[in-house]
Amino acid sequence: xxxxxxxxxxxxxxxxxxxxxxxxxxxxxxxxxxxxxxxxxxxxxxxxxxxxxxxxxxxxxxxxxxxxxxxxxxxxxxxxxxxxxxxxxxxxxxxxxxxxxxxxxxxxxxxxxxxxxxxxxxxxxxxxxxxxxxxxxxxxxxxxxxxxxxxxxxxxxxxxxxxxxxxxxxxxxxxxxxxxxxxxxxxxxxxxxxxxxxxxxxxxxxxxxxxxxxxxxxxxxxxxxxxxxxxxxxxxxxxxxxxxxxxxxxxxxxxxxxxxxxxxxxxxxxxxxxxxxxxxxxxxxxxxxxxxxxxxxxxxxxxxxxxxxxxxxxxxxxxxxxxxxxxxxxxxxxxxxxxxxxxxxxxxxxxxxxxxxxxxxxxxxxxxxxxxxxxxxxxxxxxxxxxxxxxxxxxxxxxxxxxxxxxxxxxxxxxxxxxxxxxxxxxxxxxxxxxxxxxxxxxxxxxxxxxxxxxxxxxxxxxxxxxxxxxxxxxxxxxxxxxxxxxxxxxxxxxxxxxxxxxxxxxxxxxxxxxxxxxxxxxxxxxxxxxxxxxxxxxxxxxxxxxxxxxxxxxxxxxxxxxxxxxxxxxxxxxxxxxxxxxxxxxxxxxxxxxxxxxxxxxxxxxxxxxxxxxxxxxxxxxxxxxxxxxxxxxxxxxxxxxxxxxxxxxxxxxxxxxxxxxxxxxxxxxxxxxxxxxxxxxxxxxxxxxxxxxxxxxxxx
Ligand code: ADP
Ligand code: ASP
Ligand code: MG
Numbered sequence: 001x002x003x004x005x006x007x008x009x010x011x012x013x014x015x016x017x018x019x020x021x022x023x024x025x026x027x028x029x030x031x032x033x034x035x036x037x038x039x040x041x042x043x044x045x046x047x048x049x050x051x052x053x054x055x056x057x058x059x060x061x062x063x064x065x066x067x068x069x070x071x072x073x074x075x076x077x078x079x080x081x082x083x084x085x086x087x088x089x090x091x092x093x094x095x096x097x098x099x100x101x102x103x104x105x106x107x108x109x110x111x112x113x114x115x116x117x118x119x120x121x122x123x124x125x126x127x128x129x130x131x132x133x134x135x136x137x138x139x140x141x142x143x144x145x146x147x148x149x150x151x152x153x154x155x156x157x158x159x160x161x162x163x164x165x166x167x168x169x170x171x172x173x174x175x176x177x178x179x180x181x182x183x184x185x186x187x188x189x190x191x192x193x194x195x196x197x198x199x200x201x202x203x204x205x206x207x208x209x210x211x212x213x214x215x216x217x218x219x220x221x222x223x224x225x226x227x228x229x230x231x232x233x234x235x236x237x238x239x240x241x242x243x244x245x246x247x248x249x250x251x252x253x254x255x256x257x258x259x260x261x262x263x264x265x266x267x268x269x270x271x272x273x274x275x276x277x278x279x280x281x282x283x284x285x286x287x288x289x290x291x292x293x294x295x296x297x298x299x300x301x302x303x304x305x306x307x308x309x310x311x312x313x314x315x316x317x318x319x320x321x322x323x324x325x326x327x328x329x330x331x332x333x334x335x336x337x338x339x340x341x342x343x344x345x346x347x348x349x350x351x352x353x354x355x356x357x358x359x360x361x362x363x364x365x366x367x368x369x370x371x372x373x374x375x376x377x378x379x380x381x382x383x384x385x386x387x388x389x390x391x392x393x394x395x396x397x398x399x400x401x402x403x404x405x406x407x408x409x410x411x412x413x414x415x416x417x418x419x420x421x422x423x424x425x426x427x428x429x430x431x432x433x434x435x436x437x438x439x440x441x442x443x444x445x446x447x448x449x450x451x452x453x454x455x456x457x458x459x460x461x462x463x464x465x466x467x468x469x470x471x472x473x474x475x476x477x478x479x480x481x482x483x484x485x486x487x488x489x490x491x492x493x494x495x496x497x498x499x500x501x502x503x504x505x506x507x508x509x510x511x512x513x514x515x516x517x518x519x520x521x522x523x524x525x526x527x528x529x530x531x532x533x534x535x536x537x538x539x540x541x542x543x544x545x546x547x548x549x550x551x552x553x554x555x556x557x558x559x560x561x562x563x564x565x566x567x568x569x570x571x572x573x574x575x576x577x578x579x580x581x582x583x584x585x586x587x588x589x590x591x592x593x594x595x596x597x598x599x600x601x602x603x604x605x606x607x608x609x610x611x612x613x614x615x616x617x618x619x620x621x622x623x624x625x626x627x628x629x630x631x632x633x634x635x636x637x638x639x640x641x642x643x644x645x646x647x648x649x650x651x652x653x654x655x656x657x658x659x660x661x662x663x664x665x666x667x668x669x670x671x672x673x674x675x676x677x678x679x680x681x682x683x684x685x686x687x688x689x690x691x692x693x694x695x696x697x698x699x700x701x702x
Contacts, residue, residue, distance in 0.1 A: 001033075001034055001149070001189075002032070002033035002034060002192050003033060003034050003035075003036050003148070003186075003189040003190070003191040003192065004029050004032060004033040004034065004035050004036065004191060004192060004193045004195070005035075005036045005038065005182050005185050005186040005189070005191045005193065005194045005195065006025065006026065006029060006035055006036070006037050006038070006182075006195050006197060007037075007038040007039070007040075007160060007178055007179060007181070007182035007194075007195065007196050007197060008022050008037065008038070008039045008040065008197045008256065009040050009043075009178065009179075009196070009197065009198040009199065009256075010040040010041060010042060010043035010044070010045070010046075011043045011198070011199040011256075012039075012040075012197050012198065012199065012256040013039055013040065013041075013042050013043075013108050013112070014042050014043040014044075015042075015063065015066070015067060016066065016067045016070035016071065018256065018257075019067060019071070019111075019112070019115070021256050021257065021259070022037075022039075022112070022197070022256065023115065023116070023119070024259075025197065025256065025259055026116065026155065027119075029195075030121070030154065030155060033192055033193075034153075034154060034155065034156070035155050035156070036148070036155075036156045036158065036185050036186075036189065036191065037109075037112060037116075037155065037156065037157045037158070038158050038159070038160045038178060038181050038182040038185060039105065039108050039109050039112055039157070039158075039159065039160060039178070040104075040105060040108065040160050040161060040178040041103075041104025041105050041107065041108050041161070042060075042063060042064070042067075042104070042107070042108050044060075045060055045063075045104035045107070045108070046101050046104045046161075046175070048060045049100040049101045049103060049104055050100070050101050052097060052100060057092075061088060064084050064088075064107050064108075064111065065081065065084070067111055068080045068081055068084060068111060071111070071115050071118075072114070072115070072118065076114070076118050079114070080110075080111060080114050083110050083114065084107060084110065084111065087103065087106055087107065087110065088103075088107070091103045099170055101172065102129070102161075102162045102170050102171075102172060104161075105128070105159030105160055105161050105162050105178070106159055106162075108159070109125065109157050109158060109159045110125065112157050113125040113157040116155050116157065121154055121155045122152065122153050122154040122155065123153060123154070123155045123156070123157060124151055124153035124155070124156050124157070125156075125157050125158070126144075126147055126148070126156055126157070126158035127158075127159075128158050128159045128160070128161075128162050128163060128181060129159075129162050129163065129164050129170050130143070130164065131143045131144050131147055131158070132144075132162070132163035132164070132173070132181060132184060133163065133164055133165075133166055134163045134164065134165055134166075134171050134173065135165075135166065136166060137184070137243070140163075140184055140188065141184070141187065141188035142188075144184070144185055144188035144189065145188055145189065148189060158181070158185065159178075159181075160173075160177065160178025160179070160180075160181035160182060161173055161177045161178045161181060162181075163181075173239070174237070174239070176234060176237040177237055177239075178237075179196055179236055179237035179240040180237050180239045180240045180243075182194060182196065182240070183239075183240040183241075183242075183243040183244045183249075183251070184243055186243070186244060186247065186249050187243040187244065187246065187247035187249065190247065190249075191249060193249070193250070193252065194244055194249050194250065194251050194252065195251075195252045195253075195254055196236065196240075196251060196252070196253045196254070197254050197255070197256045198235060198253065198254070198255065198256065199255065199256065199257060200235060200255055201216045201254070201255040201258060201261050201262050201263050201264075202216040202217065202218070202235075202253045202254065202255070202262065202263035202264030203216070203217055203220065203225060203228055203233060203235050203236060203253055203264040203266070203277065204216050204217065204235075204277065205217060205276075205277040205278065205345060205349040206277055206278050206279070206280075206341060206345045206349070207232075207233065207234075207235075207279070207280065207341075210280070210338055210341055210342075211341055211342055211345045213342075213345060213346070213349070213350050214277075214345065214349075215349070216262055216263065216264060217264055217276055217277055218262065218263075218264060218265065219264070219265050219266075219267070219269070220264060220265075220266055220276050221266070221267070221268070221269070221270060221295065222241050222244070222245040222266055222267070222268060223295070223326070224266075224276040224277075224293050224294075224295060225241055225251065225264075225266040226238060226241040226242075227276075227279075227291065227293040227325070227326075227327050228276060228277055228279050228291075228293050229241065229279075230279075230291075231278075231279030231280070231281060231289070231290075231291030231293060231327070232279040232280050232281030232289075232291070233277070233279040235253060236251070236253060236266075241266070244266070245268065248268065250265050250266060250267040251265070251266040251267075252264070252265050252266075253266070270295075274294065274295060274297065274298070275292060275293065275294045275298065275303075275348050275349070276293040276294065276295070277292075277293055277349070278290055278291065278292045278293070278341060278344050278345055278348065278349070279291045279293065280337060280341050282334055282337075283331070285334075286333060286334050286335075287319065287331055287332075287333065287334060288331070288332055288333075288334040288337035288340075289329055289330070289331050290329070290330040290331075290332065290337065290340060290341055290344060291327050291328070291329055291330075292307070292327060292328040292329075292330065292344060292348065293326075293327050294326045294327055294328065295326055296325070296326030297326075298326075300323040300328060303323075303328050304321045304323065304328060306347055306348070307321055307328060307330055307344055307347070308321065309347075310343045310344060310346065310347035311330075311332075311340055311343055311344070313343070314339060314340075314342075314343045316332065316336050316339065316340055316343070318330050318331060318332050318340070319331040319332060319333065330344065354383055354387055354388065354389035355387060355388050355389065356388075356389045356391055357388050357389065357390050357391065357437075357438075357439060357700065357701075358391050358393035358394075358405065358434060358435060358437075358438040358439070359375070359390060359391065359392050359393060359394075359438070359439050359441060359700060360393055360394035360395075360396075360403070360426070360430045360434060360438060360439070360440045360441065360461075361392065361394065361395045361396070361441045361443060362395075362396045362426055362427070362440065362441065362442050362443060362444050362446075362449065363396070363397070363441075363442065363443030363444035363445075363446075363467075364395060364396070364397035364413075364414075364417065364443075365443065365444075365445070366553070366689040367443040367466050367496075367689050367692045367693060367696070368395070368397075368441075368443035368444075369413075369414075369689070370689035370690050370692065370693035371441065371443060371692075371693040371696050371697065372392060372395070372410040372413050373410060373693070374690070374693040374694060374697055375390050375392060375410055375697065376409070376410030376411055378697070382697075382701065386701055388701060390700070391405070391406075391407040392407060392408045392409075392410060392413070393405050393407065393408070393434065393438065394408070394426065394429065394430060394433075394434070395408060395413050395416075395417055396417075396426035397417060397421075398444070398446075399421070399423065400417060400421030400422055400423050400424075401417075401421060401422055401424070401426035401429060402416055402417055402420050402421055402422065403429050403430070403433055403434075405433070405435075427440070427449070427452040427455075427456065430456065430461065431455060431456060431459055431461075434459075434461055436459070436460035436461070437460060437461075437462065437490070438461050438462070439461070439462045439463070439464055439700050440456050440461050440462065440463050440464070441463075441464045441465070441466075441696060441700065442463065442464070442465035442466065442467045442470060443465075443466050443467065443692075443696070444467050445467060445469065445556075446467060446469065446470075447469050449467065449470060450467075450469070450470035450471075450473055450477065450481070453470065453481045453484070453492070454480060454481055454484045457481065457484040457485045457487075457488055457490055457492060458484050458487070458488055459488075460488050460489075460490055461490065462490045462491045462492070462493075463485070463490075463491070463492045463493070464491075464493050464494070464496075464696055464699040464700050465492075465493070465494045465496070465497065466494070466496035466497060466692050466695075466696055467494075467497070468494070468497035468498070468567075468570045468571060468574060469570065470494070471494055471497060471570070471573070471574045471577070472569070472570035472573045472574065472585070474584065475577065475582045475583070475584055478577060479582075491702075493505075493699035493702065494574070494699070495695050495698065495699050496692050496695040496696050496699065497570075497571070497574055498523070498525055498571045498574055498575060498667075498669070499525060499667045499669060499682065499684075499686045500667075500685065500686050500687055500688060500691040500692050500695055501684075501685065501688075501691035501692070501694050501695040501698075502667060502669070502682050502683070502684050502685075502686065503682065504575070504669050504682055505574075505578050507669075507671065507680060507682055508521070508575060508578045508579050508671060509578055511579070511671065511673055511680070512578065512579050512580045516673045516674070516675055516676075517639075517673055517674040517675070518579045518580075518639075518671060518672070518673050519638075519639040519672050519673055519674055520636065520637060520638045520639060520670075520671075520672045521572075521575050521576065521579060521636065521637045521669065521670070521671050521672075522634050522635075522636045522659070522668075522669070522670040523568070523571060523572060523575055523634065523635045523636070523667075523668075523669045523670075524632050524633065524634055524635075524659040524662060524667060524668045524669075524670075525568060525571045525635060525667045525668075525669065525686060526562055526565075526567060526568050526633050527554055527665040527667065527686050527687040528546070528549045528554050528555045528559065528562040528563075528665075529562060529563070529593065529633035530632070530633070530662055530664070530665055530666060530667065530686070531545075531549060531554065531664050531665045532545045532546065532549060533630070533631050533632060533633065534630075534662055534663055534664060534666075535664075536617070536621060536631075537621065537625075538617075538618040538621055538622070541611060541614045541617075542610060542613070542614055542617040543607050543610035543611040543614065546559050546563070546607070546610060547607065554665065554687065558603070560594075560598055560599065560606060563592060563593045563594050563598075564590070564592045564593075564594070564598070565590045565591075565592050565593070565633070565635075565648040565649070568633065568635040568648050569585065569588055569590060569635070569648060571635060572588060572635035572636075572637065572646060572648060573585065573588075575635075575637065575669070576637050576644070576646065579637070579671075581637065581644050583637070583644070583646055587644075587646050588646040588647065588648060589645075589646070589647040589648070589649075590647070590648045590649065591647070591648065591649030591650065592649075593633065593650060594609070594610060594613065620650075624652045627652060627654070628654055628655065629652035629653055629654050629660075630652070630653055630659075630660055631650055631651070631652060631653075632650070632651055632653050632657075632659045632660075632662070633648075633649070633650055633651075634648070634649065634650075634651045634653075634659070635647075635648045636648070658670050658679070658681045658683065662683065665685070665686055665687050666683060666684060666685060666686055667683060667684070667685075667686025667687075668681060668682070668683035669681070669682045669683070
């Protein structure tokens with residue numbers, strides 16, 4: 001015979017609606033074999049019977065009657081009521097109090113049996129009190145086999161949980177014991193299936209009532225199921241595993257409320273290595289043991305370290321961590337156990353789905369290279385922290401480009417560019433190939449690449465740029481780019497363009513966005529001139545110091561761009577515009593460090609010209625020092641009535657000025673607003689490819 005043992009837990013028979021699902025399931029299964037239905041008492045019934053509380057007794061009585069009234073009419077209803085009420089008063093009037101708890105399963109299964117019979121099944125009720133003899137498995141199996149094989153019934157219904165002692169007195173198999181009853185019936189009958197129908201879709205990676213991210217484990221070994229159960233996963237009563245395993249029967253745990261929603265199959269198939277789930281149980285008052293169940297193939301010491309780190313990250317320390325039998329045991333104070341459970345679950349069972357961020361990097365100079373290196377170094381940590389997976393999907397230098405959505409290894413970028421580089425327009429390739437929401441990173445010093453920005457933004461491509469030339473364009477062009485970004489819901493970020501990694505734009509935008517009226521900005525942002533003026537004291541000539549700065553790669557390739565204030569001008573335009581002032585180049589008065597038109601000179605002639613001016617530099621230095629001041633190259637914006645004055649030039653700053661103490665290439669941006677008596681001063685390292693790269697990466701991920 002092909003017996004199928006189906007066990008329904010308390011919530012599966014809690015009320016008429018739940019029971020009708022059970023009937024559906026039994027109906028379907030009867031087409032596949034002979035169902036042997038084992039049921040628990042209706043939910044809460046056993047607890048109520050144990051308490052004996054009269055109010056609870058009344059509730060229990062009425063709940064059963066309500067189920068009967070829903071399922072039966074006429075004579076069948078009378079018979080079912082009589083059956084139930086007779087047993088109920090038998091319990092109250094004659095049974096010893098300590099035996100009351102054995103009645104819940106009688107109530108539920110008698111109703112189920114009657115209903116199936118009513119529906120036309122050749123149903124038979126089996127009295128588990130007679131068939132299951134606690135502690136005598138061979139006898140139990142013999143009795144079950146005899147009772148079933150001698151019958152021509154098409155469906156059997158038997159109470160779970162209850163049994164008899166060898167002396168014939170009634171007993172139970174322990175709280176949650178109906179699962180075990182089902183396993184005994186299944187093993188005795190050599191059933192083709194053993195299904196535990198409950199209120200969750202199988203054995204999950206943790207108790208779903210405690211860990212919202214818990215998910216079903218589709219397959220696990222008997223060993224893992226047993227360890228989960230013994231560790232406290234109530235979904236399966238631990239003694240259930242042994243009879244099933246010995247008889248070689250798979251245990252399937254399914255959800256009565258979602259019969260097609262999947263579940264767990266527990267079988268003898270080795271499931272290899274890996275962690276199954278984490279169970280929790282209070283083992284002593286105030287102490288909870290979390291059991292991380294594994295198959296034994298894992299490095300326990302490493303796992304213990306992972307647990308310790310995960311708990312530490314969430315501010316907890318375990319009482320102890322130990323291991324054995326492939327499992328890791330973590331004892332914690334019960335008060336923190338819910339949090340500890342979540343931490344461990346997160347560490348071992350939650351892989352946050354990563355959002356891919358495709359990055360296209362234009363410009364393979366110092367900054368572009370540093371960015372690639374930074375991505376290579378920190379992509380793993382970034383993914384863990386932000387859930388974003390960075391993929392370098394394209395790179396370009398001024399001559400050629402490569403795109404590859406499967407990702408370009410940062411370490412090989414240079415050689416890939418050499419070998420596979422295509423001539424032509426990188427931005428055009430990005431426009432046609434890049435998925436929406438990709439990030440185009442402009443690390444070039446290109447004057448005209450900004451012309452492509454609008455098309456990229458319109459196409460749904462975000463832009464991050466360290467190229468300040470792109471933002472020092474006429475204001476209409478600048479505004480058009482921003483509008484394009486706003487229209488297509490993408491971002492255009494360029495924090496790196498002023499003060500490298502300093503959060504300058506962010507701070508100014510915050511003030512501007514909150515309508516905090518900015519009254520002045522002073523930007524000491526020329527790294528070259530800051531370094532020279534913070535060191536210059538006439539010992540070494542100004543010209544020689546410029547040469548050195550140029551050699552160190554600090555200046556723009558042509559140092560005149562810095563000395564004439566053109567670089568500072570771009571930064572001032574960017575700052576002012578960020579503050580909401582539509583400043584144009586022509587609005588700025590520039591007082592260059594080196595007067596006169598020097599652009600026609602060759603670089604060597606230019607240096608010679610600088611040398612000839614040494615006397616002037618020395619003189620200015622002495623005058624300033626005599627006043628207790630230092631010389632700084634400042635780009636400023638100052639509110640003047642309804643408009644703004646903008647200027648760039650040398651200033652003597654005294655000891656009270658925030659720029660007085662700048663060292664080396666440090667930058668300072670000083671923002672004053674109408675409401676604050678003290679200025680906002682942002683200062684720190686203002687240059688360096690690494691700083692720029694980290695700032696770009698921040699913009700990409702923000
Ligand atoms: P039944 O009455 O059907 O026997 P139980 O209440 O005994 O049901 O067991 C099911 C409950 O087990 C679930 O509602 C859930 O709260 C709890 N549980 C604990 N650990 C787990 C786990 N790892 N996976 C699924 N359920 C679990
Ligand atoms: N009704 C019993 C209990 O509540 C047995 C079971 O539900 O498995 O413990
Ligand atoms: Mg149970």
